[in-house]
Structure formats: structure tokens, C-alpha cells
Amino acid sequence: MTGKTLYDKLWDSHLVHENDDGSCLIYIDRQLVHEVTSPQAFEGLRIAGRKVWRATANLATPDHNVPTTDRARGVAGIVDPIARLQVETLDQNCVDFAIPEFTMDDIRQGIVHVVSPEQGATLPGMTLVCGDSHTSTHGALGALAHGVGTSEVEHVLATQCLIQKKSKNMRVNVDGKIPFGVTAKDIVLAIIGKIGTAGGTGYAIEFAGSAIRELSIEGRMTVCNMTIEAGARAGMVAVDEKTIDYVKGRPFSPKGEDWDKAVAAWADLHSDDDAVFDCEVVLNAADIEPQVTWGTSPEMVAPISGSVPNPEREPDSVKRIGMERALEYIGLNADMLMTDIAIDKVFIGSCTNSRIEDLRAAAEVAKGRKVADSVALAMVVPGSGLVKAQAEKEGLDKVFTDAGFEWREPGCSMCLAMNADRLEPGERCASTSNRNFEGRQGQGGRTHLVSPQMAAAAAVAGHFVDVRTLASANSNDGEE
């Protein structure tokens, strides 16, 4: 008998029941809840007269809809009445169903996918779901985590289980040393560029190889976060020393005797040597450069040294039409250099890149420099209140504001522009978020996905620039 993959192990250890037709009941250890995809689920419970199965298995915080300015008045300070009602509804539902919540005025509030690992509410070996597709983030800790729709949010609330069919196994190996100036974001954009936005459909992806092991846990979260942009619901990384070190001592992490037992159990959270994957993909880290997307899908990505591709050279007609449409929307010409793309706004934040390491990396580039006059707005939105506090302790807020960035309150913000933070029609943004879809950051807005370093570099240059050239200039100045 062949060995098991990490995904097989996580699946098998949560299998409650298997029907004859292969559909399975899977136990869910943790559900994260936010204001946008939960109100109809709670309403469903009320209509059916159902209870929450295990309230403390859930953790809630508002993130999508909260303003990133002016928190002094709490929920009452949300200007948009429809958004305010949605956040109030979450608060009320959490009270009514006894679900733990970090409300807007709690320093622990933030983007669900930043908050949960930060609190130790995401643990290795867990199954975790949330009504948000970027739930794949949590796989970085050796958990099985994926997004669900609102009906499934309700299903988990009521039964602590999900009806699932097992996915196929894919492993993406990124081997070799990560070059200078290249980040987790560049690695995952390169992966999506290689396999495409539907390349992972039907699979659970394990990210492996020496470059993935070299990444910090926060870097691995960035990689797993964008698994859904490659079409796979769940992405994961095997547990190692870094995982254990990351989890240790967090508020929800096991303590005392439980900690020792947990660490022993987590030692098995890796794919067996003889495990067989349905699909394997290999990338060489040495070939990866800082990446910038040029189109309206995350697979439309190019290295910073490259140029906007020419649809005329695309043999597949459906793809060619898609490229032409994307270039028309994004307002770029084929074959222009990536470094010639000028930007209007910069957004550093989102569940992809708003953790402390992201802010440190961006601040290092921003330090002693100024946001270009041609950039109308450059904003930094920390992923949680605790990330914000840590950054302020380190003086990063000062670095950003001195350089001309705005320093905001935590939330999803301009990643999806549900709140007031958005692009105006035609505006072009260097963004550390995860989706460059049409209208994603505001109707008519044009999004280019990049790493925090590349976003900061674009802010000071006013156009995309190879951060590796800036960084070397910095060290030549003897600023260290």
C-alpha cells in the first residue's frame, strides 16, 4: 500500500461518515465568520429553529465592510447605513448564538485570515472553513482549510460537518534558493502563471520543495492564500519546526501537557515519502523574478524585466480574445515594458500581504524615500489591530507616513473595495491583494498584483520598477 499525502491524512482524520456514492461527511474543527457571508446563514438557522452545534468552534470578526479611517465611534461610525447594518447584524448574531467575536473596537479585530493564525485559532492538523475563498491561507500551518458558500456556513454552524467529495492530490514543488528581491507573492504569482487560474480545479495543492521550506510561515500563508486563484480550494504546507515555533504561545494554542501531545501529533503532518500525487508541478526558484500582473486574471502575469504579451502571438483563439479584452480593459499596449506602466494609487494590505513581515518589507523600501507626486494615494492597511500595534511599536507607521503613505485601520479595504476605499474609473493601482478582476477594486479600476516591496517601489517611482535595483541603491547609500 502506498503512503498518504498530507491531504489524505487530514481528510482521513476528519472523516465522520462515507455514503455509498462516495460523498462524505467531514468534521470541521474551526469556522471563521465575518459579516458578509454569514447573515443569511444565521437567518436560515432561525427559520428552521436550529441551534449552533458547537459555538466555541467558531470565531467571528468583521473585516470586509469596516472603514479603515475613523474608528473612534465604532460600528456607529460606519457612514454607509447598509454596511453598518451588516456589521451590527454580525454582532447581534454572535451574541444570540454565543459565538466568540472580536468586534470593531477590539484590538484583535482584523481580516479573518490574519486574525485566526495570529491568535493560534488556526492549528496544524485542523479542518477549517470560512465563507471566504481565501480561507486556503490557513493551509500554511498544515491544516485543511478552504472557502465555502453561505449555505455551507449554515451547515457547519448546525452540524459541525460538511458534505464533501474528496479532491485529487497535486503537489507543486518549488526548489532551489529564492533569489534576492523575490518574495512568497512572486512565487505564487509565478505558480499561477504556470498552471493557470483553473489549473488546480478539483485538486488540493500541497506546496513543497526547498524554496517553500525556506519561506517563513507568513510567507507560506501568502502562497496558500492565492491557491484559489489557481482554481484549487485548499492549499497546504507540511508542518516543520517553523510551524511549531509560529504556533507556540499564542492565545488559542494548546498549553502545558496538551502542547506536548499536540507537537507529537503534528510530527506526522507531512506527505509520506512514497505518497503518490495525481499531478506534480515543478518550478525552479532561481528562475523566478519579481512579478507584476498585466491583465484581468491572476494568470496574466509577467516578470518585471518582461513586457506586456502580444495577443497576436497567442495561438489559442479563446485565450487570444481574452487577452485582447483584458488589455482593452486595463488600458495597456501589447509589447510595452512592464517598467513603463505608470500608476495612480498604491494599496498595501489584504489577507495576502498585510502581516507584519509584509509591512516591514514595504517599509524597508519606503524608508527615506517619498511617494512620487504623480501617485494620488498610497495606503497601508494592516491586517489586524495587533499587526498595526506591532508595526507602530517598530516605528513602521512613521516610516510610511514620512514617505507620504496613509496609515490606516485594519480591514479588507481596497482588496475588494466594499468599503469607501476604492479606485475611480480608469485609475491604475499597484496592489498587494489577490485579484485583478475587472472592477474588483472599484468599477473601471485597473489592478496590478505585486509583492509589498514592489508596491512600495512603484509608489516611490510612480511606475513599476524592479525593486532589486532600488534595494541595491539603498544599500549603496549606506542606509543600513
Next chain:
Amino acid sequence: MRAFSQHNGICMPLDRPNVDTDAIIPKQFLKSIKRSGFGVNLFDEWRYLDHGEPGQDVATRQINPDFVLNQPRYAGASVLLARDNFGCGSSREHAPWALEDYGFRSVIAPSFADIFYNNCFKNGLLPVVLDADVVEQLFKEAADAEGYALAIDLDAQSVTTPSGEKFDFTIDAFRKHCLLHGLDDIGLTLQHVDAIKAFEAKHRAGAPWLFS
């Protein structure tokens, strides 16, 4: 949940790959705490020329006459013909809610994004996967004949064109059963309440830190 057994309806072709859930229902409409009323904002940014906000009277909106949904020949369409990777992006169930609320009962495409595909079944909306060359043929036929309608039979797992040509599709047996009978997933799962409790007790004994 609304059951689905057979449906015959006008087919509207949406000729773009990778139609994402942001395009199906833009984010500003996700602020609603209701499950209904999203149909008037389905494909909002393509369908209207002006910017839409929740609660607006859509009668005052500027219609985009070029968008397929606004073309008179597709009025009352209930079968959406789409391209690869339909429904990619966010997990928002507002996407199938909007399609269903508008009046679509089925979406046909060569491939779907996983979460969207799954969400459809919770809302009486049947996603049908057909081969890319078959979908290509349907696109051509739909363009050529006004009033082009497709007949979808879930029980028989087939799509039939006006000329009587029939294409079979595959579907997971459990999902088919639930959709045919309009079954409530939660009710079904709660039939296994003893198995869930037994699993939970064993799980708690093995990993007590997950329950503290």
C-alpha cells in the same frame, strides 16, 4: 430548496472565459443581509452603463444595449451558456442567488470553478458540464437562431437542442438526488447525528486542544 427535474428555456450565450463572481454580482450588493433581490444587479457592471448601488431604482439606470442580457431576443432567458472556468473567484453565494433570482435555472459550460459549482446545488440552480466542442456548437446555434431554447433533463442527465440533438452530461449521484428532490442538506446530515457525536467524542479524546 427548490427542486430541479426538467427545464426547457431560452438560452443566453455569454461568450467570455473566466467569468468571475465579482462580475456576476459586484461587491457593493454583498452588503445586503437578505438572500433575495440580487437578480436586478446580476452582471451589473456589464449590464448597465452607470455605476450601481444597492437600493437604487433600476428603472432609472442606463442600460448597456450591447450586453447580451439586454438584447430583446434573450428576454426571459433561463439557461445560461458560458465558457471555461465560469464562477471563478470569491466564494460568495450571492452569485448563484443573483442568477437564480434573475430567472436562470441552469448554467452550461465546459468547466466551472469548484466553489461556485458547489454553491449552485444549494440553490436549485443546475450547473451542467459539456465538452468544449459541444459548447462551441451550442454557441453557434444560439447565435444563429432567435428563440433558441435548450431542454435539460436532470433525471436523464441530458441536454436537448431544438433540432432534437441530445447531449449527455455526468453529475455526482448525491447532488443529483438532492437537487431532484429539493432536499435540505442540513436535514440529511442531521440524520447522522449519532455518527457525528461518536466521531466528536473520539476526536476530543485524541486532540483535546481542539476543544478547549
